[in-house]
Amino acid sequence: MTALLAISNLHVAFKTADGEVEAVKSANFTVAAGETVAIVGESGSGKSQSMMAVMGLLPKNGIAQGTASFGGQNLLALSKPELNAIRGRKITMIFQEPMTSLDPLYRIGDQLMEPLRAHSGLSAAEAWQRAIEVLGLVKIPDPERRMRSYPHELSGGQRQRVMIAMALANNPSLLIADEPTTALDVTIQAEILELLASLQKNLGMGLIFITHDLGIVKRIAHRVYVMRKGEVVEGGETARVFASPKHDYTKALLAAEPAGRKSPVPDTAPIVLEGQDIEVTFKSGGGLLGGAPMAITAVDHVSLALKQGQTIGIVGESGSGKSTLARALLRLAPARGRVVFMGRSIEALGKSAMRPLRKELQVVFQDPFGSLSPRLTAGQIVTEGLLVHEPGISAAGRDKRAIQAFEEVQIDPALRNRYPHEFSGGQRQRLAIARAIILKPKVLVLDEPTSALDRHVQKQILELLRSLQAAHGLSYLFISHDLAVVRAIADYILVMKDGKLVEQGSPDEVMASPKQAYTRRLMEAAFGH
Amino acid sequence: MLRYTLRRLLTAVPTLFLIVTISFFLMHVAPGGPFDMEKGIPPEIKKNIEHVFHLDEPVWRQYLDYLGNLAHGDLGPSYVILNFSVAELFSIGLKISAWIGAWAMVFALVVGVFLGVVAALRQNRWMDYAVIALATAGSTLPTYVIAPIYQLVFGLLLRLTPVGGWGDGSFSHAIGPIITLGLPQLATVARLMRGSMIESLNAHHIRTARAMGLSDYSVVVRHAMRGAVLPVISYAGPAAAQLITGSIIVETIFQIPGVGRYFIDSALNRDYTLVMGTVVMIAVFTIVFNFIVDLLYAVIDPRVRYE
Numbered sequence: 158m159t160a161l162l163a164i165s166n167l168h169v170a171f172k173t174a175d176g177e178v179e180a181v182k183s184a185n186f187t188v189a190a191g192e193t194v195a196i197v198g199e200s201g202s203g204k205s206q207s208m209m210a211v212m213g214l215l216p217k218n219g220i221a222q223g224t225a226s227f228g229g230q231n232l233l234a235l236s237k238p239e240l241n242a243i244r245g246r247k248i249t250m251i252f253q254e255p256m257t258s259l260d261p262l263y264r265i266g267d268q269l270m271e272p273l274r275a276h277s278g279l280s281a282a283e284a285w286q287r288a289i290e291v292l293g294l295v296k297i298p299d300p301e302r303r304m305r306s307y308p309h310e311l312s313g314g315q316r317q318r319v320m321i322a323m324a325l326a327n328n329p330s331l332l333i334a335d336e337p338t339t340a341l342d343v344t345i346q347a348e349i350l351e352l353l354a355s356l357q358k359n360l361g362m363g364l365i366f367i368t369h370d371l372g373i374v375k376r377i378a379h380r381v382y383v384m385r386k387g388e389v390v391e392g393g394e395t396a397r398v399f400a401s402p403k404h405d406y407t408k409a410l411l412a413a414e415p416a417g418r419k420s421p422v423p424d425t426a427p428i429v430l431e432g433q434d435i436e437v438t439f440k441s442g443g444g445l446l447g448g449a450p451m452a453i454t455a456v457d458h459v460s461l462a463l464k465q466g467q468t469i470g471i472v473g474e475s476g477s478g479k480s481t482l483a484r485a486l487l488r489l490a491p492a493r494g495r496v497v498f499m500g501r502s503i504e505a506l507g508k509s510a511m512r513p514l515r516k517e518l519q520v521v522f523q524d525p526f527g528s529l530s531p532r533l534t535a536g537q538i539v540t541e542g543l544l545v546h547e548p549g550i551s552a553a554g555r556d557k558r559a560i561q562a563f564e565e566v567q568i569d570p571a572l573r574n575r576y577p578h579e580f581s582g583g584q585r586q587r588l589a590i591a592r593a594i595i596l597k598p599k600v601l602v603l604d605e606p607t608s609a610l611d612r613h614v615q616k617q618i619l620e621l622l623r624s625l626q627a628a629h630g631l632s633y634l635f636i637s638h639d640l641a642v643v644r645a646i647a648d649y650i651l652v653m654k655d656g657k658l659v660e661q662g663s664p665d666e667v668m669a670s671p672k673q674a675y676t677r678r679l680m681e682a683a684f685g686h
Numbered sequence: 687m688l689r690y691t692l693r694r695l696l697t698a699v700p701t702l703f704l705i706v707t708i709s710f711f712l713m714h715v716a717p718g719g720p721f722d723m724e725k726g727i728p729p730e731i732k733k734n735i736e737h738v739f740h741l742d743e744p745v746w747r748q749y750l751d752y753l754g755n756l757a758h759g760d761l762g763p764s765y766v767i768l769n770f771s772v773a774e775l776f777s778i779g780l781k782i783s784a785w786i787g788a789w790a791m792v793f794a795l796v797v798g799v800f801l802g803v804v805a806a807l808r809q810n811r812w813m814d815y816a817v818i819a820l821a822t823a824g825s826t827l828p829t830y831v832i833a834p835i836y837q838l839v840f841g842l843l844l845r846l847t848p849v850g851g852w853g854d855g856s857f858s859h860a861i862g863p864i865i866t867l868g869l870p871q872l873a874t875v876a877r878l879m880r881g882s883m884i885e886s887l888n889a890h891h892i893r894t895a896r897a898m899g900l901s902d903y904s905v906v907v908r909h910a911m912r913g914a915v916l917p918v919i920s921y922a923g924p925a926a927a928q929l930i931t932g933s934i935i936v937e938t939i940f941q942i943p944g945v946g947r948y949f950i951d952s953a954l955n956r957d958y959t960l961v962m963g964t965v966v967m968i969a970v971f972t973i974v975f976n977f978i979v980d981l982l983y984a985v986i987d988p989r990v991r992y993e
Contacts, residue, residue, distance in 0.1 A: 212897055217809075237902070245899025252897075257890040260909050262987060272898040307988045323898065 160187040160226075161331055161363045162211070162248070167223035167233075169203065169210045169387075180206045182387040183223070186365075190330060193357055193364040195374040195395070197410070198384035199611040200582075204367045207384075208333050212250055213240045227331070246276040249324035253336035255317035259308040265292075266304030269323050276327050291322040295352060314345035318352070325356065331363040338373070342474035343638050343682035344675075350377060369611060371410060372684070375399060383407045413613035415645035419468055419623070421663060422648065426464040428497075429632045430518070430600050432486050435459050435494035437478070437656075455481040456492065457656040463600065466626065468633040470647030470664075472640055472679060478656035479636045483602045486634070487518050499599070516546040519593035523605035525585035529577040536573030539563070539591045546596055562591040565628075566621060583614035587621065594625060602634045607642055619646055640683035644668060652676050694980060698973045702966075709965045710752060713958060714745050720765035720956045739765060741958075752962065761966070762959035766952075772963035776945060780967070782852065783932030783944035786860050790868035791926045798872040799918060802879025803911060809884060817876055824873025833866040833939040850941040863940050867933055871925055878918050886914040912986060919986075923979035927971040931964075 169181035181203040188194045196204045210221035211232055225232040227248065232240065244250075252258045260268060269288035273279050279287060285304070292300035295318040308316055317337060324332055334353060338346040354377050357364045366378060374381050374395060382392040383406065391404040402408045437456040456478045463469055471479040485492035488503060488511055496504040498514060506514070522528040529538050539562050540555045550558070563570040566587040568580075577585055586606060593601055603622070607615040619642065625631060637643050643650060644664045652660040652667065652675070659673050671677045721727070721735055736742045740751060755762060761772035805817035840862065841849035847858045886892065887910050895905045932946025945967070952960035984990045 214893055214896055241899040241901065243899065244897055250897040252890065252894065254890050258894045260891040260895070260913075261989060262912050263909075271900060271904065275898075275900055275904070309989050320894070323894075 159189065161190045161192075162225065162227045162365075163187045164207070164211065164225045165223060167207055167210065167221065167225065169206050169215065169222075170220050171216070172218040172220070177220075180219075180387055181210070184384070184387070184389045186382055186389070186392075188331065188363045188365055190363050191357075191361045192380065193354070193366060193378050195366045195368060195378035195381045196384060197368055197371060197374050197381055199369055199410075199613070201386075202384040203387040204384045205335050208250070208335060208365065208367060212244055212248065212333065213237070214250075242276075245272045246327045247329050248331045248333065249327070249329045250333040250335065251317070251320045251324050251337050253339050255313045255320060255337075255340060258320055259316055261308050263307075264304065265306050265308065265311070265319055269304070269319070269326060272323060273326050287326060288322075291326045292319070294325065294356070295319070295322045297322070312345075313341055314349065317341060317345075317349055321349075321352065321356070325360070328360070329362060331365070332357070333365045333367070335367045336369070337366075339368070339370070344474055344678045347678065347682050353377070371399075371414070371612075383410065409613060413616050415616060415619060415642050417619075417623075417645050418664065419646060419648040422464050422467045426466060428462045429465050429499060430486060430634075431460075431462045431495075431497040432482070433460050433495040433497070435482060435485050435492050435496070437481050437485050437490055437492045454656050456485060458494075459651075459653070459656075459658045460494075461651060461658075463632050463634060465599075465632055466630050467649060468626065468635055468647045470643035470650045471634065471636045471653060472638065472643050472650060473653035474638055474679075476655075477653040479653045480604055481656075482653070483520075483604060483634055483636055487520065487602060513546070516542070516596045517599045518602070519596060519598040519600070520602045520604065521586070521589045521593055521606045523608050525582045525589060525609060526577075528589055529585055531577055534574050534576055535563075535568075535580065535588050538577070539573070539588060539595055542592060542596045558595055562595040565594065565625065566591040581614075582610055583618060586610060586618055590618075590621065590625070594629065594631075597629070598631070600632050600634065602636070604636045605638070606635075608637065608639065615642065622646065638679075640668075640679050644683075652679070690984065691981070694977055698977070701973060702969055705969045706753070706756065706962070706966060707749075710749050710962060711745070713956075713961055714748075716956070718956050720958060722956070739763075752959075756966065761963040764957055764960050766955045766957040766960070772959050775948065775960070776963065776967060779932070779943055779945035779948070782855070782942060783937070783946055784930045786863045786867060786936075786942070786944065787926070787929035787932065789860065789864045791871065791922065791929050793864055793868040794871035794875050794925075795918070795922060798875025799879050799915065801872075801876040802918075803883055803906070803914075805876070805880040806883035806887060806914075807906065814880075817880065821873040821877045821880075824869050825877070827870075829866055829870065829933070829935045830939065832869055833862070833936060836862050836866055837939070850939070852942050859940075859942075863936050863942060866939075867929060867936050871929065874921065874925075875918055878921055879914065882914040882917045883910060886910045889913075916983065916986060919979055919982050923975040924972060927968065927975040931968045931971055 164184065164186040167181055167184045168179070170177045170179050184203070184207055186194070186196070186207070196207070198204045206215070206219075209215050210219070211225045213232070215221060221233050223233060227243065232243065235243070259265075266285065266288055269291065270281070270284040273284040273287055274281070288304060289300045292303060297303050297315060297318050303311070311319065337353070338349050341349060350373060353364065366373070368374060378395045380393060381395045381398050382389050383398070383404065384390065385406045391398060391402065391407045398407060399411065402411055435456055436454065436458050439453045439455055440451070459482055461469060471482065473479045481490055484490035486496055488496065488506070492504075494504065495502060498518070503511070503514060533541070536556070536559045540559045543550055543555050543558060559573055560570040563573055568584055568587050568591070577588070580588065607618050610618065622633070623646065626633060635643060635647055647664060650661060650664055650667045651658055652673065654675050660667060660671065660676050667676065668680065671680060719741060721732055733742070740748060752762070763771045764775060767775060801817045801820070805814040808814045837849045840846045847861050851859065853859050892905060892910055895909045932944040932949070934946045934950050936942070937944045937946040945964070948960055948964050951957075952964060
């Protein structure tokens with residue numbers, strides 16, 4: 158097969174205050190017409206930057222060297238007007254951030270028509286027709302009406318469809334998709350993937366798919382390149398790479414799928430935290446001239462009982478109410494229903510009566526970057542809770558506890574005087590866990606604690622959580638959209654949809670015979686069955 | 687959109703009422719009155735004068751009278767500048783102040799936005815540094831330094847424009863005031879525009895526009911600038927209200943008969959009606975310009991319309 162795009166000896170570097178930083182080192186890729194090629198790697202592996210370089214989208218301090226030959230031209234050597242004749246027309250790209258990739262100030266129609274008019278010289282009426290046509294192609298319902306919508310009136314999945322429509326409008330021969338499904342809900346992810354796969358087939362274009370998710374690679378790619386630290390370590394037919402990986406890193410990536418199971422706790426284990434008939438409603442709108450407010454039920458009469466040493470996994474996509482349920486149980490969201498902690502009703506307790514209990518009920522959040530104060534040292538962050546809950550401890554005593562906590566989460570205690578930005582994402586999540594367990598809680602709520610992390614880091618965090626649970630008899634509420642992760646860590650699963658509890662049981666019960674179509678879709682997204 | 691406009695207009699009335707009320711009572715708390723500085727008037731005559739202007743009545747009574755007159759658009763007579771009503775004083779001076787102020791604002795916006803965009807596109811290059819230097823100088827040099835320098839260079843040395851005065855009201859008399867009044871605003875506008883433009887150029891949707899092969903003009907003007915002018919607009923509204931209602935410093939240095947000087951003069955003279963008139967004038971302009979800012983926001987950013 159002749160190559161549609163052949164990239165050889167690509168180097169990408171960034172000029173920084175500390176000198177040049179190499180992001181991509183002599184990488185080679187090819188993609189043929191009608192072929193789907195995946196580039197897989199973890200964050201920072203250079204997979205996005207190599208494609209940004211090809212598209213001329215590197216930031217100002219980025220330098221690209223090598224050749225990217227497309228239709229007899231080296232894309233890296235073209236002037237901007239020459240490049241503009243190719244990108245958006247023959248090569249197009251879609252991105253990871255569907256919420257922000259469209260201009261919020263222009264209607265969908267205007268944004269779709271602009272590249273059409275710029276490249277194909279269509280009249281306004283012709284561009285309008287073509288735009289409606291491609292919106293139909295990406296299965297946007299009621300395209301005529303959507304042409305007049307603004308991006309904020311569309312969901313994330315729909316915005317990504319609009320991006321795809323924009324990318325396809327000029328009949329490109331190559332589409333580069335940079336993690337196009339990562340920011341979307343699991344069930345939407347599956348739909349977008351199917352759409353891309355079928356469009357690629359029907360339109361016969363080449364597709365380069367950048368992802369960190371091996372499940373996606375397996376499902377759609379003919380060939381795959383594995384990148385690590387700026388280098389392509391392995392490449393080949395997808396089936397071959399999965400069956401007999403040559404490079405150690407590929408082996409490690411393939412082995413990083415969450416594994417293991419948790420055995421259930423004995424029936425006699427005492428109940429630690431119980432929620433009965435929890436209901437959370439939010440009011441929106443209303444006011445002086447706004448009419449009656451709308452009530453949205455975020456959690457709809459859900460009950461659960463968390464036993465000592467148990468891990469309950471709460472699964473569902475965003476907006477299903479899983480985080481709100483946890484917040485209600487922690488008395489962080491106003492709710493109706495009964496909350497019982499260690500045999501004591503706590504739903505009516507005031508702020509100050511709740512304070513001593515906060516120590517027992519700790520939380521770890523999804524975002525390892527936003528949830529640690531950038532102005533405190535790691536040691537200060539981890540010990541801050543002690544100032545409130547155990548004010549009697551001296552500074553030296555706090556430091557001792559910090560060292561213990563660092564050791565428990567397997568971070569070198571010598572690093573405790575550093576600031577959060579000096580730690581990797583996985584290390585930060587360890588700090589967040591250390592901050593919670595230093596107070597010796599009974600219950601730990603883990604709100605998507607591994608979702609922002611690379612697979613092999615995710616695996617390490619899951620192992621850490623397991624060992625902490627065994628050592629301290631902790632009870633976990635583990636919230637996630639990813640059934641693969643939940644299956645590995647939880648011994649009981651709740652599936653939530655639109656605020657309701659739609660299914661529950663042990664992982665095996667839920668996975669073996671999912672009663673709900675929704676659960677089956679979540680499973681497909683997680684395991685690609 | 688219509689309901690939003692109506693609601694905004696409705697809230698303007700109580701706002702204005704509150705400003706008038708607070709200012710009126712604050713003014714009467716300050717010791718002294720408009721005729722205390724007249725020397726050698728026998729007490730009976732002073733009493734008579736005060737009676738004519740209803741100043742011998744209780745303050746709440748005067749307040750109600752003032753509100754009643756204001757509702758009819760009557761700002762009352764000036765107590766100190768004899769034979770002139772407050773409305774007459776404004777009709778002469780405001781024309782001049784507003785004309786100079788409006789041009790100063792246009793000058794600041796056009797040049798400031800242009801410089802800000804150029805600096806953002808040439809970030810960390812010499813053009814950028816030049817704009818930052820100009821912006822810093824413009825914001826730190828006070829008007830009473832810039833104005834005399836202007837008079838010295840353009841009025842006395844080069845003899846291009848008059849040193850001061852209003853003469854026949856020709857444009858040459860206005861250039862100095864416009865530049866000195868506009869320069870600090872220009873500096874702020876350039877600084878704001880540079881910052882928001884840099885942010886805007888790094889937005890994801892700009893990357894999309896580039897990936898779609900759109901021209902530089904479309905990327906910069908249609909997609910980046912449109913969103914980037916929003917912070918400038920919210921600054922420009924109140925700033926325009928301030929410029930149009932005159933500046934005592936510029937009007938004093940250039941000897942221009944605008945309304946800016948009333949702001950201080952009337953307060954020192956306890957010229958109650960003129961003080962209140964000035965307050966009402968500034969308040970009305972501020973409310974109007976803030977309203978215009980909100981409307982422009984809604985026109986530029988569709989997300990605002992529904993909130």
